[in-house]
Amino acid sequence: xxxxxxxxxxxxxxxxxxxxxxxxxxxxxxxxxxxxxxxxxxxxxxxxxxxxxxxxxxxxxxxxxxxxxxxxxxxxxxxxxxxxxxxxxxxxxxxxxxxxxxxxxxxxxxxxxxxxxxxxxxxxxxxxxxxxxxxxxxxxxxxxxxxxxxxxxxxxxxxxxxxxxxxxxxxxxxxxxxxxxxxxxxxxxxxxxxxxxxxxxxxxxxxxxxxxxxxxxxxxxxxxxxxxxxxxxxxxxxxxxxxxxxxxxxxxxxxxxxxxxxxxxxxxxxxxxxxxxxxxxxxxxxxxxxxxxxxxxxxxxxxxxxxxxxxxxxxxxxxxxxxxxxxxxxxxxxxxxxxxxxxxxxxxxxxxxxxxxxxxxxxxxxxxxxxxxxxxxxxxxxxxxxxxxxxxxxxxxxxxxxxxxxxxxxxxxxxxxxxxxxxxxxxxxxxxxxxxxxxxxxxxxxxxxxxxxxxxxxxxxxxxxxxxxxxxxxxxxxxxxxxxxxxxxxxxxxxxxxxxxxxxxxxxxxxxxxxxxxxxxxxxxxxxxxxxxxxxxxxxxxxxxxxxxxxxxxxxxxxxxxxxxxxxxxxxxxxxxxxxxxxxx
Numbered sequence: 337x338x339x340x341x342x343x344x345x346x347x348x349x350x351x352x353x354x355x356x357x358x359x360x361x362x363x364x365x366x367x368x369x370x371x372x373x374x375x376x377x378x379x380x381x382x383x384x385x386x387x388x389x390x391x392x393x394x395x396x397x398x399x400x401x402x403x404x405x406x407x408x409x410x411x412x413x414x415x416x417x418x419x420x421x422x423x424x425x426x427x428x429x430x431x432x433x434x435x436x437x438x439x440x441x442x443x444x445x446x447x448x449x450x451x452x453x454x455x456x457x458x459x460x461x462x463x464x465x466x467x468x469x470x471x472x473x474x475x476x477x478x479x480x481x482x483x484x485x486x487x488x489x490x491x492x493x494x495x496x497x498x499x500x501x502x503x504x505x506x507x508x509x510x511x512x513x514x515x516x517x518x519x520x521x522x523x524x525x526x527x528x529x530x531x532x533x534x535x536x537x538x539x540x541x542x543x544x545x546x547x548x549x550x551x552x553x554x555x556x557x558x559x560x561x562x563x564x565x566x567x568x569x570x571x572x573x574x575x576x577x578x579x580x581x582x583x584x585x586x587x588x589x590x591x592x593x594x595x596x597x598x599x600x601x602x603x604x605x606x607x608x609x610x611x612x613x614x615x616x617x618x619x620x621x622x623x624x625x626x627x628x629x630x631x632x633x634x635x636x637x638x639x640x641x642x643x644x645x646x647x648x649x650x651x652x653x654x655x656x657x658x659x660x661x662x663x664x665x666x667x668x669x670x671x672x673x674x675x676x677x678x679x680x681x682x683x684x685x686x687x688x689x690x691x692x693x694x695x696x697x698x699x700x701x702x703x704x705x706x707x708x709x710x711x712x713x714x715x716x717x718x719x720x721x722x723x724x725x726x727x728x729x730x731x732x733x734x735x736x737x738x739x740x741x742x743x744x745x746x747x748x749x750x751x752x753x754x755x756x757x758x759x760x761x762x763x764x765x766x767x768x769x770x771x772x773x774x775x776x777x778x779x780x781x782x783x784x785x786x787x788x789x790x791x792x793x794x795x796x797x798x799x800x801x802x803x804x805x806x807x808x809x810x811x812x813x814x815x816x817x818x819x820x821x822x823x824x825x826x827x828x829x830x831x832x833x834x835x836x837x838x839x840x841x842x843x844x845x846x847x848x849x850x851x852x853x854x855x856x857x858x859x860x861x862x863x864x865x866x867x868x869x870x871x872x873x874x875x876x877x878x879x880x881x882x883x884x885x886x887x888x889x890x891x892x893x894x895x896x897x898x899x900x901x902x903x904x905x906x907x908x909x910x911x912x913x914x915x916x917x918x919x920x921x
Contacts, residue, residue, distance in 0.1 A: 341451060344428045351425065352416025354408050355450075357393040359385070361467050364394045371408055373398060381458040383448060392453055394462065395422060397446070414448075421447045498715045498740050504723065507692050507704075507716060539670065674698050678707075687711025691720075701725055714738030722747075736760065754780075758797060774798050778807075787811030788820050801828060813846055819854045826858070832868050839869075843876050849883075853891075856880045860897050874898040 356367050364380065378398045385392040395414065398405065414422040420442040423429060429449075433441070446458040674697050681690035687707050694704035701724035708717035718734035721727045732747035741760045748756045754773040761770035774797045781790035787807050794804035805828060811821030822842065829835045839862060847855045856877060863873040877898050884891045892909045899905040 339449065339455070340430045341423060341427045341449065342430050344426055347415050347425050348428055349415035349417045349423070351405075351413045352397060353414040353422050354396040354398070354405070355383070355393060355412045355414050355422075355424075356396065357411070359391040359393070361394075361462070364396075364462075365464075365468075367409065367411060368396060371396075371405060371411075373403060373405070375464060377403060380462040380464075381446065381448070381460070382462055383450075383453070383456060383458075386453055392450075395446075395448055395458065397422075418442075421449055423449050424451075498719075498735075498738075498743060503716050503719045507688060507695055507708075507720075671698070682707060682710075685711065687713055688716065691716070695720065695724075705730070709734060712737075715740050715743075718743070732756075755793065755797070762797070771798055782807070785811070785814075785816040787816060788824055791821075791824060795828065804828065809842075809846070812842070812851070815851060818851055819858065822855070822858055823861070826862060832866050835862070835866075836869060836872055839872060839876070847880075852880050852884065856891075856894055860894075863898055870898075 354371065356364050358364060358367075368375070368378070368380070373396065378396050381395045381397065383392045383394055384390070413425045415425055415427070416422055417429060418433075418435075418438045420438055421429070443457070448456045448458055450456070674693050678690040678693040678698070681687070681693070687710065691704040691707045691711075691713075694700045694707060701720055705717045705720040705725065708714075708720065714734040715738040718731040718738065718740070721734060722731040728747050728750060732744050732751065732753075735741070735744035735747065741764055745757055745760050748760070754776040758770040758773035758777065761767070761773065774793050778790045778793050781787070781793070787810060791804040791807045791811075794800050794807060805825055808821045808825040808828075812818045812825065825842075826835060826838065829838055839859075843855065859873045859877050862869055863877075877894065881891050881895055889912065892912050896905055896909055
């Protein structure tokens, strides 16, 4: 019998396999992976070529009920006829076979029919174990990297490391001495030695170029000024008491023509007086003449030395130093110019330049610190507060504002402000250190019977509500600010059920005749807090009033608060109090 394939418009047999046309087993495996099939769920049969020892392709047999295949790429579906023969899709077999013919013509093995190679019996499956070669395993030595520093996802705290001396150097000396000396339009050495002409040059330069002159400005108070008189006196170099003495004498005589006239008049008077005394005595007295000559010589010597002393101080100056006078008008002008320039810098937001004027030139340390603090240059302000003003408290506050927490902590430790130290350690995420200082604060509060404050530190700073409650109960039991302690104790309880239990426990264990009135007052607040507490607080109030009403009839008024909707209660209380007063009369 000759079997032939005939083209048909549809498949009359179910799909049972996929034909992969290739002689390479590697291609087969790749196509099977592309289709999405696993090797343990299929059977693969090689298809021989017409020529010996060559392959035409392979047939992948699958279970259509388990494997839902839609995309097979460039490959072809095959129909399985009578569970015996695989034929291409959209074909049928002629002549049509009966069931007996199928059984007689085909064995138990699968058969494959293709127009190019004919009929092939599929006897042996592909043994993938023989075909697949595992890659050679290489011994790899794994080197573990060193433990790395974890990169934080969030910034939890920030602090600034500062160098106080460097900060002050920047404010005090914005330019180096070499930069200043090389650009001076006047002789600074002569200015510093008191030369009035050079001082006038400096003042003129300050008027024309205030900002530039600021780089060369001389501090007012570093020259030894003496304020409050008509003149400000500036002293430089080594001090010579002898020379200063004669300089003052020269000032007395003025060094002018009027002074010289006074000297000569004095000498003439001495001659005249001496002549009269000689005539009256009738002879020449050697002693009187000697005294007269001595006085004249002494006056002349003093006059000469004083003029020489004045000449040194008013000139360019010598290396040994001297002194000069600056009139108050020039001094005030220079001071006002400095102050005006500082205010201009503040208006422009150049706070560091303004602080330099106040600190270095005007010697107003407090104003310099205030300007820097206003400009939010907190670390610079702190350095001035600490070094010049010795104000540790302000320095610590400025360091804290400037995030220089390390320096702020050190200063707060000096000030024994343990709570502030703890707060800053918390900002740095050093909770263990923070708790140590918070506990010091708590112990100080407890020693002074400030139980409420101690509990707040436990609750808000350390985060331990249990210990906070224990301290509040201790304050209630020891009758130290008892009312506030118990009120805070009840406030810290959020659950109504827990609050009911706490009120009952405190009433049964820790309420005595001494503190019953305070407890009754606190119950008013708890009664109004929650409707669920009204019954409990009202009953306890009745018991307290009942125990105290004999000794204190006025306590009956407390019941009105627990019966606001009962209008008769107020009348009954008034009647009872009136009756009690009549009995006592």
